[in-house]
Amino acid sequence: MAETNPHRLPRTVLPRRYDLRLAPDLEAATFAGTVAIEVEVQEPTAEVVLNAIELEVDEAWLEVGGARRDVTVTLDEEHERATLAVDGGPLAAGPAIVHLAFRGILNDKLRGFYRSTFTDDDGTDRVIATTQFEATDARRAFPCWDEPDLKATFAITLDVPEDLFAVSNAAEAGREPIEDGRHRVTFAESMLMSTYLVAFVVGPLEATDPIDVDGVPLRIVHRAGQADLTAFALESGAFALRYFTEYFGVPYPADKLDLVAVPDFAFGAMENLGCVTFRDALLIVDPERSTQSELQRVADVIHHEIAHMWFGDLVTMAWWEGIWLNEAFATFMEMRCTDAFRPEWDRWTDFGISRTAAYDTDALTTTRPIEFEVVSPADAEGMFDVLTYEKGAAVVRMLEQYLGEDRFRDGIRLYISRHAHGNTVTTDLWDAIEEATGEPVRRIMDSWIFQGGHPELAVTVEPEGETATLRLTQQRFLYDTGDGSGDDATRWVVPVLVRWAPGAEATTSSVTLERVLVEGTTAEVTLATPPAWVITNSGGSGFFRVRYDAAGLAAAARAPGISAVERYALIDDAWASLLAGTIGIGEVLELLRGYADETDLSVWQRVLGVVSALDRLVDDDTRPHLQTWVRAFAGPALRRVGLDPVAGEPDRTAALRGALVTALGTTGADPETRARAQALLARADEGEEVDTDLFDAALRVLAAEGGAERFAAFRQRSATGATPQERLRYLGVLADFPGDAENDAFLAMCLTDDVRTQDAPFVIRRAIANRTQARRTWDFLTAHWDEALARFPSNSISRLLEGIRSVTDPALAHAVEGFLAEHPVPQGDKPIAQHRERMRAGVALRGRVAGDLASALKDGPS
Template structure:
């Protein structure tokens, strides 16, 4: 039969920023104030109340909070009653039942708060909450919050699963934000911003984080990974989807172009001997906490973008819709995602993606000309070539674009063998093997192919392809696979470069070189690169121009900073 377990327990608000904890701040008069908030992911719900604190144990939560008069209480669902308790200066706040969800998504927030007026997204009101005196900084977050929530509802073809959505700024918060269903908590700087005074980077940060957390309402809350080894199913998808939403909201920001910097950061870590697969065994709470890293988020999102571009955006989306419908209000594993994508697209997704999710590292694609074709070969990329590098093989979507006298020719192949020959048009002048920059791999071109690409650098290659060309050349030089002089010769060609992301890669590499070279070599490097930086700045102009883009303003600051 059915049993009911009742437990009476007590606890103390901690100041450790996890579990049910106390956050402090100073009000407009400098007086210290306190509020209470929760942070349960990954294994800290047990610090607040007795529970089976594992993601696969989902339940409906009915929350009642007794708080001081004058305070506000927020939880996962809407308030259904608020009753004053006569004579004791307190009130009882009762919330509606939550949907069936994991313990780490439960939230209670109690304190002095002010809210924006609600914006309706479908049938659900969306508000932004902040401590008194900061509500005026919530407008930008509410705009991207309502846009992204609506956008995701359409993309997934599933309505937002909560009955309301509160975005809550917490003064003391350990991470960027936490995707509690209906009550998302944020570090203040990730939610509140003065749009008139903020930099482009600050606005992007708020837009990214809000969109990321909203994406979790489906990936993470509605459908949750069965165990922490599958955390990427939550975080990689939320990272991928934040790019989808922000790019749709502000296409002039070119977020997929700037995501190449995040992809490169993941590749930098994944090129180390100490790297791990995206999905990795987890047995202890500290191991679960260790999964929140660049491999889960940025590498995971990168391989999803690669898969989306290989399958086609609509086919990929349809597979995601099937996955969510099959597992809503429940848990899933990586194999469940492959099943849905294969059933929807009729493509062999499992062998392709298993090589990226369960295998550490990524391939280096070496490219050589062979008569009227190309020879593509794959090997594992490692910065440290110590003679013990394992042999690994990936199923690699290769996006090829070749320039011919008749125009541009595009072709996509799936590289599954260590080496393959690909036919090219007879009159191909140049060829890129990571067209669009979507592949999570590096390319090393033979000297003759690299010479052709240098000729086409500013006329035929997209900004993201120029970024990859420069970043891959730097990485292979660091690994001792190509001469450093080849990388510096490539930098010499960037006097007309206008993309801020390309320059970000170059400036970082030059700073790193400056730290490791001897004094005479440093002087020679400075003279050489300063000439390139100055020429690029002269072309951009040293002073702002009327009507120039935010990206141009950002690039000018970066170049001036690099020149010192």
């Protein structure tokens, strides 16, 4: 592929070591640099080809055997290359050194070597120079062989003003003044690594004192005034270092670990070896002033990035189609680590929310295989989506649970040790696990990785005297978008865990767990006796839908010992079946009523997610009936949890209270809840300590109620909050206001420096999902489309457009379709096609069930 793809470099010259020196000028937003790259010429060649884009090359020459060889430089902007034509005849095979001097711009696009700004506590504007190189942007900072399999070592030097902090991948080896008044900071040489993992950050920053984690120094790098918000990240990071060292059976591969908070960052975080960069809200946190979900998110992201130090940095994919494996496995490992770090958060049950998002895309005809061919940089950028992360993690979890955790880990350890410092393809992982377990891992996983979609398993039980036959029949699961699409005969090798109990005399000890591999359309299992109940996705770890008949569903729902994640799956499957058109709204409402006494946070979150979606299916005349239904349904649950926090209660109890309050005050429009939210805000304004989950819910409720004065107050607090989480909390709810004037003001501020470009796309997405302001938001966006494209990071546009998935109004959907057909987004063609199809599924659902829903709601909640 490298030989035929115009975006791949020839393999005639390969890098071995970079000696890179950079001198950023933060005030002028420029940088200059030199690099000496030790290479190995593989065969005689008259040119050296490497990557460069948005750079001016001032000088270039080669050193061969101590002698200088002059070259002529040609830059190819289209293919992002620099070609060095060698004067005086071809280079012979063997070692050489490529010397380059170059200049560039510290851009404001949050990629390559870029500038990030913040205002310090004195009101002074400050600038940071930082990096984001994944997938193909190291070439914007220095000429290099910018492909993941072309690993080399890096010796980095930064010339910086003496009062600025500098950090890179390896430990600082020296700092000395130079003639122009700056300081030259040198760093130790790195291990072999890919260019996308190189990092350097320069600015008015400071670092915590390092803590020793079994010989690895760990620090948090942050701007002044944030030192008191670093303790949780240090605790979380230290836990992860120890956890992963033990899990992988290989020592941490770098000489130190710095976690760096960056004010402007297009991604959540980036796994640069030894120098991980984060959005500050995903690293800098006050546990006492954060919601449970905010704190969990910080832990998840820290654990995800540290997992990459082994799975991604030490062992790296050979080319970008393998990025799914890096990200899916890190997502899987983040949850393993977080579950061990805070068991009370019940992380694997909570994973249901993320898995639902993956299902929601994978049930579309426009879904894609987890792994697909990547040709260009734009293709690589399009890989960073819910299918790479959440579906990928879900199928890894499915395999782990089917094989058993210890056997699976043995395979991972074999993979890491065998391929350390190297590059791999997906099948290398399956082969290692297969070798360790003796199971047909490659045959199973190839069916999940190389074809899109997922199956639905129809469950039937046929008693046959004293025994019974359990039959599992698979077909592809697809939403009904109203265009006649249906099953396309795609089939998977499905690893299934089935739990069942014998008839009426069943006890806990009589429950049986079966491992079933469904190959082809149908698999049959003989049960020793007719079952009292069958749970066909035991533990909720399988990435497939389950369809029971009415009796089977009722039996599963009341099975003794059914877990929260299994209860979650029953609701999730029912809502998906409604979107697929295989059940009616009445069946969904009946199932929801059965959860009125539910106590688990994640299950309630899925129930309330369905309730919120129903709000998009009803018209204005029916909406009061839905509000009444919600109040009758969720009100008693809130009273059971308690209106006020209790000292020492579990974090998930506080989060459940917040979720119920939010639902009652927004979808339920409950006057009492809204009054209580206003009183809560007043108490907080008077300096009273208020539970953060409850306070977050109050803000959402008050925003949904609206008001110009309240909008102005929340807008002010979005700029002045004491923590990054608090500022984002206020910014987010500005998108929820129902009034036209507030919506206009909010959208206008999103195109100014009042909202960071890393945040604006996500809050505009939230505004598109605002029931009362979707059309107005869409009209604003289309009127300012070119400005948005120029202003926001390119990888965020498809995420912004995710908001259209909630659109159910046919007229607005038609307008969206027409605009996007005429305004393609190269970096997001696949995700945007998925957003459009999911929108059509919502419109079709509303057309099918709105009438029945209205009738059912008028009959009341019972």
